Amino acid sequence: MVGSFRIDTDGTEIYKITDENNVMIVVTVTSLSATQKQVVFSGQLVICNTLSEHFEMKVVEAVEVDKDKMFKNAPTQIVNGKFVPPSILINSTKKYFLRLRFYGLESAWSGDIPLVENMKCAQPWLVKVPLQERGQFLSIWCRIVTQTFPKGVKILAILSPLFMIRSNLPVNSKVHIETPTLNVHLESTIRGKGEFQQLYCPGTIDHSHQLSFQLDDTPTSNPYVPLNYSLVDQKKFFKKPDQQDINEILASLSKSNQSAWPYFGEEYEGIDFLIEDQPLTHVQVRYQSASEHSSALLVELLPWCLLLNTLGCPIAVIINEKELCRVNHHGICTPPKLEETFYLGVGIGGTWNLTSPLQLAKSDWSQSFYMPKITGTIPINGSIKTLVKCDPYICMVFLCSSIVNEIRLLKVSSTHVLTNYSSIQLNGICFAVPDNGTQYNIPKDVDKHSFAIMPNLNKR
Secondary structure (H helix, E strand, O other): OOOOOOOOOOEEEEEEEEOOOOEEEEEEEEEOOOOOEEEEEEOOEEEEEOOOOOEEEEEEEOOOOOHHHHHHHOOEEEEOOOEOOOOEOOEOOOOEEEEEEEOOOOOOOOOOEEOOOOOOOOOOEEEEEEOOOOOOEEEEEEEEEEEEEOOEEEEEEEEEEOEEEEEOOOOOEEEEEEEHHHOEEEEEEEOOOOEEEEOOOOOOOOOOEEEEEEOOOOOOOOOOEEEOHHHOOHHHHOOOOOOOOHHHHHHHHHHOOOOOOOOOOHHHOOOOOEEOOOOOOOEEEEEEEOOOOOOOEEEEEEEOEEEEEEOOOOEEEEEOOEEEEEEOOOEEEOOOOOOOOEEEEEEEOOEEEEOOOEEEOOOOOOOOOOOOOOOOEEOOOEEEEEEEEEOOEEEEEEEEEEEEOOEEEEEEEEOOOOOEOOOOOEEEOOOOOOOOOOOOOOOOOHHHHOEEEOEOOOOO
């Protein structure tokens, strides 16, 4: 039986359960408050599956004789997709390897995956998991992390896809994947809104792929986007930190697929934005690691801009009397690249009421490009107010710009927002009056211009 251990100090230690099988147990103590502590018991081996697929897995002792018998007698465990199954107790004096196959396929098993770090290079173990069709497989990464303690080691095996994709467009798109050396063409739907998604490419890291993208009813993008591991510095990409805490790695991986899209701040979280018709637009591509502890190469689509409308009525981007895109209240879209002066149309009374001319300030104006400044210049990080005459009304529009995740965020909103925190409905009327006046006559027929402010019962 395990001996006594201290719980007055936070941290992780390893203790021997029994001398017979040299089985060790990992004890982690965490203070939840000044009066409460959490004590977690776990095995030495932890599996973290970051793929969507479910796997069958065997943990097999590495022996010199009766290898097939040892493999056959090893119990099969299920590793669900995007899941960390219960940890596993192992004999601390023996060596083990993993084998995987897809759950429910009854296909062949993968080759041996050593439960030790790859000492030849920082690259994780490349694993070919067989598919049902003979000779076909899906390549994945298995990164082994070992954390040393005074009385033993804790081992983490992280299963990752080779490639992932993330589109920050508001709409779904289609990706065409060409692998010329294998003569393979694949298609997949890429969900937008900053969602992380696996990208299935044939072959291994030695193969290069060509990606092209397509929105609904639009031509396929040209030229293609290359995808292979030579696009990144692999020494830096796979570099391991000097100190690795497995508990911290697992906590980080559990949050790695969270997205702050569309990046306009916490006040807009939880809003079900209207996704507008997406015109042809300009998109950049960025290559990076899918997360700090993931081995997957992420292809990220970065639209040049996201336009969000919280004005309370429809808006449109207009150039040369042509409507380029339309965005309803609480709608979002990526407009075409706005390289010249444009107008914002405010939809009131069934017609577009135009702002004064607008233009987007750019970071390169002072270097190699000059564009005449106008009063409607929207700074890169900042805001302006503009007045729109909507006879017999006026509309005060607030235009806010910022750069987040290499995307220009443009928010169109009202300069004033009325909220009713009482329990009754209120009616209001807005007046536009000169700044220098002191006394005003209110017309008698203003009731027809009043509007209702409904109670907001969620707050007091």
